[in-house]
Amino acid sequence: MVDSNHSSEEPPHFCLGQAKRGFRGQIHLIMVTEGLSNLPTGELERRLIELGFTEGAAVEILHEGTFGRDPIAVRIDNATVAIRRREAMAILVI
Amino acid sequence: MNVVAETGTRRFALIGTPNSGKTALFNALTGSRQKVANYPGVTVERKSGTLWLPSGHSVSLVDLPGTYSLRARSPDEEVTRDVVLGRLVGEAPPDLLICVADATNLRLAMRLVIELKQVGRPLLLVLNMIDIAHRRGVDIDTEQMSAALGVPVVTAAAVRRGGIDELSARLDELAAADLDTRREAGWQTPTISELRAAQREADRIIKLAVHMPTKPDTLTTRLDAVLLHPIFGLLILLALLFVMFQAVFSWAQPLMDLISAGFDAVGAGVHNWVPDGVLQSFLQDGVISGVGSVIVFLPQILILFLFILLLEDLGYMARAAFLMDRIMGGAGLHGRAFIPLLSSFACAIPGIMATRVIDNPRDRLTTILVAPLMTCSARIPVYTLIISAFIPAKQVWGFASLQGLVMFGLYAAGIVSALGVSFLAKFFFWRDDPTPPFMLELPDYKLPRPRSIVTGLYTRARIFLKRAGTTIFSMMVLIWFLASFPRPPEGATGPAIDYSLAAIIGHALSPLLAPVGFNWQISVALVPGMAAREVAVAALGTVYAIEGGKGAAEQIGHTLANQWSLPTALALLVWYIFAPQCASTLAVIRRETGSWRWMAITFTYMLALAYLASLITYNVAIALGAG
Numbered sequence: 001m002v003d004s005n006h007s008s009e010e011p012p013h014f015c016l017g018q019a020k021r022g023f024r025g026q027i028h029l030i031m032v033t034e035g036l037s038n039l040p041t042g043e044l045e046r047r048l049i050e051l052g053f054t055e056g057a058a059v060e061i062l063h064e065g066t067f068g069r070d071p072i073a074v075r076i077d078n079a080t081v082a083i084r085r086r087e088a089m090a091i092l093v094i
Numbered sequence: 095m096n097v098v099a100e101t102g103t104r105r106f107a108l109i110g111t112p113n114s115g116k117t118a119l120f121n122a123l124t125g126s127r128q129k130v131a132n133y134p135g136v137t138v139e140r141k142s143g144t145l146w147l148p149s150g151h152s153v154s155l156v157d158l159p160g161t162y163s164l165r166a167r168s169p170d171e172e173v174t175r176d177v178v179l180g181r182l183v184g185e186a187p188p189d190l191l192i193c194v195a196d197a198t199n200l201r202l203a204m205r206l207v208i209e210l211k212q213v214g215r216p217l218l219l220v221l222n223m224i225d226i227a228h229r230r231g232v233d234i235d236t237e238q239m240s241a242a243l244g245v246p247v248v249t250a251a252a253v254r255r256g257g258i259d260e261l262s263a264r265l266d267e268l269a270a271a272d273l274d275t276r277r278e279a280g281w282q283t284p285t286i287s288e289l290r291a292a293q294r295e296a297d298r299i300i301k302l303a304v305h306m307p308t309k310p311d312t313l314t315t316r317l318d319a320v321l322l323h324p325i326f327g328l329l330i331l332l333a334l335l336f337v338m339f340q341a342v343f344s345w346a347q348p349l350m351d352l353i354s355a356g357f358d359a360v361g362a363g364v365h366n367w368v369p370d371g372v373l374q375s376f377l378q379d380g381v382i383s384g385v386g387s388v389i390v391f392l393p394q395i396l397i398l399f400l401f402i403l404l405l406e407d408l409g410y411m412a413r414a415a416f417l418m419d420r421i422m423g424g425a426g427l428h429g430r431a432f433i434p435l436l437s438s439f440a441c442a443i444p445g446i447m448a449t450r451v452i453d454n455p456r457d458r459l460t461t462i463l464v465a466p467l468m469t470c471s472a473r474i475p476v477y478t479l480i481i482s483a484f485i486p487a488k489q490v491w492g493f494a495s496l497q498g499l500v501m502f503g504l505y506a507a508g509i510v511s512a513l514g515v516s517f518l519a520k521f522f523f524w525r526d527d528p529t530p531p532f533m534l535e536l537p538d539y540k541l542p543r544p545r546s547i548v549t550g551l552y553t554r555a556r557i558f559l560k561r562a563g564t565t566i567f568s569m570m571v572l573i574w575f576l577a578s579f580p581r582p583p584e585g586a587t588g589p590a591i592d593y594s595l596a597a598i599i600g601h602a603l604s605p606l607l608a609p610v611g612f613n614w615q616i617s618v619a620l621v622p623g624m625a626a627r628e629v630a631v632a633a634l635g636t637v638y639a640i641e642g643g644k645g646a647a648e649q650i651g652h653t654l655a656n657q658w659s660l661p662t663a664l665a666l667l668v669w670y671i672f673a674p675q676c677a678s679t680l681a682v683i684r685r686e687t688g689s690w691r692w693m694a695i696t697f698t699y700m701l702a703l704a705y706l707a708s709l710i711t712y713n714v715a716i717a718l719g720a721g
Contacts, residue, residue: 037531042286044531049289050162051533052201054297062315063322067420073322073536078199078306080314080536082416087531 016059016074017088024060025093027053032090044090051083052076053091104153104269105186106145109174109210110194111202112160113409113537115222119194119252120157121546123262130553132688134184138173147266156188162202163209165283167530169455178213179281189273190216192265197227197234197249198538200304204296205289207245214280216273217245220261225251226540231307239303253543314409314538321413331417335436338401342394342440349393357386375578384570387626387678388563391443395558396551398437398444402451403550407542411451412534419532425513426520427464428457429532435461435512438468442679446686447558456524460516462686463696466679467512467672469505472627476670477504479631483651484663500667507671511703569677570625577622577633591637596621610669610708611662620675627675661715665708672704 013028030048032041039047053059053076062080063073071084110116121128124143133140141157158177159170166172173182180187193210195203200221207219221227221234240247248264251257284292321327361378368374405411415429422429430452438445445465452458478501485497575595582593591597600618607617615637623630635650638657654663674680674697684693 039530045286046165046289047167047533049286049293050165050202050205051535052293054290054293063318063416064324065416065420066324066328071416071419071532073318073416077201079201080318080538082412082419082532082534082536084419084532087533 012094013092015089016061016072016091016093017085019061019093021061021064021069021072023093024058027055027057027059027091028094029055029092030090031092036090037087044087048087048090051081052079053081059091059093104189104273105156106153106190106192106265106269107156107158107177107188108192108194109158109178109206110160110222111162111196111206111535113199113535114160114194114196114203115252116160116194117157118407118543118546119220119222119250119258120155121549122252122258124155125549128549128553130557133173133182138170140173145265147269148262149266149270151266151269153265153269161206163206163284163289164213164281168453170453178210178215188215190218190265190268192218192220194220194222196537197221197224198230198232200300201293201296202535204243204300205293207243208292208295209281209284211243211245212281216268218264218268219243219245219247221247221249222252223540224249225254225257226538233305235303239299242299242302253546317539318413318536321410322416327413327417331414334405335433338398338433338436341401342398342437342444346393346397346440350390353390353393354386357382357389361386372578372581376574379578380571380574384567384574385563387570388559388567391441391678392555392558394441395444395447396555398440398448399551399554400547402433402448403547404542406451407540407546409537409539412536415532415534416536423532426517427460427513428452428454431457431461434465435468438465438470441470441472442466442468442676443682446679446682447554449686454530459687459692460519462683462692463519463699464512464516466674466676466683466696466700467508467515469508469671470627470676472676473504473670475628475631477501477667479651480654480663480667483655484658484660504667504671507668511672515699515703569681573622573625573677591618591622591633609712610705611659611665611712612669612708613658613662615657616662616666623675625677627670630675661712664715665712668711669704669708672700672707674700674704 016023016025016027019025030045030053032045032048034041037044057076060075061072062075065071069085071082072088073080073082074088108116108120120141120143123145128141128143131140131142132138138159143155143157145153145155147153156177158174161171161174164175164178166175176182177185177188178191191210191213193203193207195207207217210217219240221236224234227234234249236247236249246264248261250261321330361382364377364382365374368377402411405414411430411433414432417429418432419429422431427435431449433451434445434448436445437448442465445468446462449458449461449465452461481497481500485500488496490496490499576599577591577594577596579595580593582590597618599621601614603620604612604614604617607620612620615634619630619633619637622633631650634654638650638653658666680693680697683696684690687693
């Protein structure tokens with residue numbers, strides 16, 4: 001499970017959805033758990049990949065929304081993608 | 095299927111990811127020779143045009159909706175998939191797929207090209223915005239890329255003069271060549287691991303053929319530091335929306351007055367030239383004011399779309415959605431719904447047309463459904479008439495005028511009910527099918543190209559006049575018919591409308607409307623008032639037999655103050671917050687959703703709300719002793 005703060009079995013990995021503005025790292029794994037999003041798990045994984053969220057890609061959180069620091073604007077390679085923190089929970093980063 | 099033999103013209107299709115500059119390239123290739131229609135059975139726009147090649151040959155070019163993959167997730171993307179695979183009935187498969195990619199941001203486009211290769215149709219990759227890429231120090235080896243991909247690659251700069259010469263020459267060669275279009279479409283939905291593999295392959299090719307600078311676009315980064323700032327970003331957005339609202343609301347007014355005056359003058363001319371009778375009335379009150387009531391919206395629509403096209407081309411629209419996502423999301427609306435809803439304060443018609451910026455069809459429908467609840471400018475004459483006649487002009491709390499407060503309350507009621515209805519719509523219509531999450535690419539900022547904006551404006555104006563015009567016009571003629579027939583008998587003393595079908599309908603409705611406090615005069619005035627809300631003011635004047643002209647509104651106010659009770663006046667005010675009293679809006683909803691069903695739903699729910707709210711207001715006012 002990746003839905004809480006205490007879930008990471010391997011300490012250095014954590015969810016992009018929990019990272020702060022200015023975070024820079026690399027995508028370790030795309031892992032969609034049941035109920036994480038409105039979308040079926042496979043569908044969310046496909047959409048994330050189609051927007052360029054693939055293992056090994058460098059990411060940086062550039063901006064945060066006004067309320068609840070949501071959504072976030074993520075720099076990935078040469079593109080910037082806006083995504084809600086809820087869906088960003090499926091992106092494990094180092 | 096050999097299309098060339100059938101039509102004699104080659105058919106090329108543009109395909110690409112959103113923000114690849116595909117539309118700018120389409121505009122550059124076809125100029126103003128564009129046709130916009132709908133694909134059969136869906137509300138997806140089909141944009142096509144003729145492309146004249148340097149050799150003098152012409153090719154038909156279709157601009158497919160933007161997509162990240164052929165795995166269609168929306169009606170727009172389904173159209174793209176079906177056209178590419180030759181599955182769409184009535185649409186021959188293209189002889190050549192032209193895949194447009196943003197040269198500064200190749201990752202996602204490269205994966206799409208790899209997917210398109212599977213289709214097996216002739217394919218050409220265009221690296222668009224090559225000028226910007228060069229300026230930023232992106233170095234692309236097109237020959238190496240072409241060899242690695244197995245697809246011909248050509249560069250272009252759609253917004254530069256001469257920027258598409260190389261592309262045109264290449265298309266000329268391809269148009270003359272014997273393209274192998276007989277192969278069966280061989281695409282299958284990729285599995286998740288195939289998607290990953292394709293992205294890895296795309297990254298490998300980019301690494302091989304592209305030298306990227308270490309620094310990303312600094313201008314976009316610096317602009318976003320301000321424009322996406324949690325506080326300043328929102329303030330700038332609000333300021334921008336304020337200017338836009340002002341522009342639609344007040345800049346358009348002189349032009350609209352001019353158009354109205356023009357049509358009035360033509361009407362008066364007809365009045366003088368044509369003898370009194372049915373023909374005169376039909377020409378003056380039916381045809382001319384019918385056409386006038388369509389054209390009068392054009393300035394607002396053009397101004398609104400000027401802003402929208404500029405913001406879209408600048409790359410700001412995606413940022414506005416980012417900033418508004420949380421705020422609008424609470425009511426079940428998409429971040430992009432903000433601009434259409436704000437425009438609806440001026441008029442719901444441009445607002446509903448502006449919902450085209452929302453790509454998700456469900457979010458778009460919800461926005462269309464609630465847009466007419468925003469207090470449009472046509473309600474103002476009705477509100478001011480009743481408020482000035484019934485609400486005393488006194489100060490409350492030492493600083494606010496009571497009349498102003500009532501006006502503010504009416505606006506607030508519209509906004510609150512719009513948010514409430516959208517929340518309920520999500521809950522009732524789409525409960526089992528939750529909205530897709532907000533995931534959106536934020537493109538780099540780019541300077542808009544004036545010619546592209548003008549082309550876009552021209553297209554919008556034409557769509558409005560042609561599509562909405564026909565429906566609005568026929569509704570106006572129908573309402574004229576109801577208010578004019580049958581003609582008053584010889585020697586009739588009352589106003590002509592008292593003998594018409596409208597009066598018959600009004601009298602028939604009057605028992606239904608009595609519980610909300612409406613007398614038969616109001617019921618009769620509501621029938622021609624279906625044409626537009628402000629028409630009800632004039633209709634009330636007609637019913638109470640008040641001569642038009644200067645000061646007519648003031649006279650109507652006096653008459654009403656004597657004839658109506660306060661609860662009736664308040665009930666009518668509340669009625670106008672909700673009532674679907676606008677044939678043009680209903681016509682545009684019908685056109686934009688492509689179905690009578692959504693028009694009927696809008697009409698019914700608004701009417702139900704209006705009746706319920708007036709009923710409550712009337713009875714509460716009486717219970718409080720205002721009667």
